[in-house]
Amino acid sequence: MSNAPVKVAVTGAAGQICYSLLFRIASGALLGPTQPVELRLLEITPALKALEGVVMELDDCAFPLLSSVEIGDDATQVFDGVNLAMLVGARPRSKGMERSDLLEANGAIFTAQGKALNDHAADDVKVLVTGNPANTNALIAMTNAPDIPHHRFNALTRLDHNRALTQVAQKAGVPVAEVTHMTIWGNHSATQYPDLFHTEISGRNAAEVIDDQAWVEQDFLPTVQKRGAAIIEARGASSAASAANATVEHMRDWVTGTPEGDWISMAVPSDGSYGVPEGLISSFPCTVTDGEYSIVQGLEIDDFSRGKIDATVAELAEERDAVRSLGLI
Numbered sequence: 307m308s309n310a311p312v313k314v315a316v317t318g319a320a321g322q323i324c325y326s327l328l329f330r331i332a333s334g335a336l337l338g339p340t341q342p343v344e345l346r347l348l349e350i351t352p353a354l355k356a357l358e359g360v361v362m363e364l365d366d367c368a369f370p371l372l373s374s375v376e377i378g379d380d381a382t383q384v385f386d387g388v389n390l391a392m393l394v395g396a397r398p399r400s401k402g403m404e405r406s407d408l409l410e411a412n413g414a415i416f417t418a419q420g421k422a423l424n425d426h427a428a429d430d431v432k433v434l435v436t437g438n439p440a441n442t443n444a445l446i447a448m449t450n451a452p453d454i455p456h457h458r459f460n461a462l463t464r465l466d467h468n469r470a471l472t473q474v475a476q477k478a479g480v481p482v483a484e485v486t487h488m489t490i491w492g493n494h495s496a497t498q499y500p501d502l503f504h505t506e507i508s509g510r511n512a513a514e515v516i517d518d519q520a521w522v523e524q525d526f527l528p529t530v531q532k533r534g535a536a537i538i539e540a541r542g543a544s545s546a547a548s549a550a551n552a553t554v555e556h557m558r559d560w561v562t563g564t565p566e567g568d569w570i571s572m573a574v575p576s577d578g579s580y581g582v583p584e585g586l587i588s589s590f591p592c593t594v595t596d597g598e599y600s601i602v603q604g605l606e607i608d609d610f611s612r613g614k615i616d617a618t619v620a621e622l623a624e625e626r627d628a629v630r631s632l633g634l635i
């Protein structure tokens with residue numbers, strides 16, 4: 307990567323995720339210790355004053371890699387020439403709300419932002435959607451950006467991936483770094499399928515090491531699937547620092563590559579792999595080389611996993627049909 311600043315757009319910049327995310331990006335956690343970054347921050351008009359306060363704090367960190375910060379409420383200006391776009395801004399779920407309730411509220415944001423990226427972003431733009439419902443918002447943005455290749459639109463399931471790694475490490479009593487080859491399949495929602503059957507603990511099959519199917523079904527799966535709601539219940543607000551961390555890790559790995567011999571979970575437009583209908587933005591095991599991801603091929607899917615993958619993919623298809631009927635795609 308050259309030493310010219312990389313232009314990184316972030317939306318929802320005055321929100322709680324960004325209060326962690328922006329400082330991680332500016333400190334070098336995203337693109338490494340030698341790559342300058344230019345932050346381009348989008349907010350809605352009433353939040354611009356709060357965003358000015360966040361920018362004052364960024365200034366007060368004197369980050370050597372932060373070359374400049376621009377803020378605004380006009381996506382066409384903020385997205386001008388951006389290389390990376392992290393779409394975080396959306397209304398978060400509050401207690402008792404399901405993600406489906408958010409489809410309509412948040413869908414309009416992603417049509418406008420998809421169009422603005424299409425017309426103004428750099429040719430090499432990579433777009434990662436964190437704002438919920440993340441998979442379907444990414445589908446809306448992608449569909450509204452016909453000139454940007456589909457594979458440049460991803461959604462975030464890395465937080466689910468990280469949650470699953472820790473649950474497995476704690477159950478097995480091993481350091482989290484010993485847990486590899488985790489896969490989240492499907493939607494970033496309570497239907498997601500965290501797959502233990504291809505996961506490894508110190509190079510051995512995790513399902514065999516743990517050897518406790520009751521724990522898998524009654525503890526592991528629901529804990530990971532409902533972790534977002536559990537955090538909302540406990541904190542009174544949705545996950546923020548861990549979501550920011552996952553957003554950084556996904557984009558970092560997409561730009562700089564995945565660890566040798568392992569894979570990560572990324573929600574990407576399906577090419578039909580593993581029976582997931584083409585075009586749905588669904589989470590798969592992926593590796594990244596030279597800035598391009600590939601879906602890991604050839605994993606055996608048993609009947610248990612097949613049923614779980616089919617259920618979460620069916621939810622994605624329902625969400626797609628709902629936003630289609632709302633005229634958003």
Ligand code: NAD
Nearest residue numbers: 318320321322323349395396397398436437438462465549
């Ligand atoms: P927040 O309410 O603190 O911040 C959201 C910000 O987005 C607000 O400042 C709001 O003004 C702004 N915003 C709203 N519409 C916008 C628009 N059109 N353009 C630009 N900015 C806009 O919420 P948060 O806690 O930071 O969460 C942000 C989103 O991330 C929510 O949708 C939340 O559900 C989601 N989330 C996703 C994951 C994941 O793993 N995918 C994890 C946690 C949270």
Ligand code: LMR
Nearest residue numbers: 399438533534535544545
């Ligand atoms: C999460 O997984 O923490 C977020 O997506 C918040 C939510 O609404 O579940």
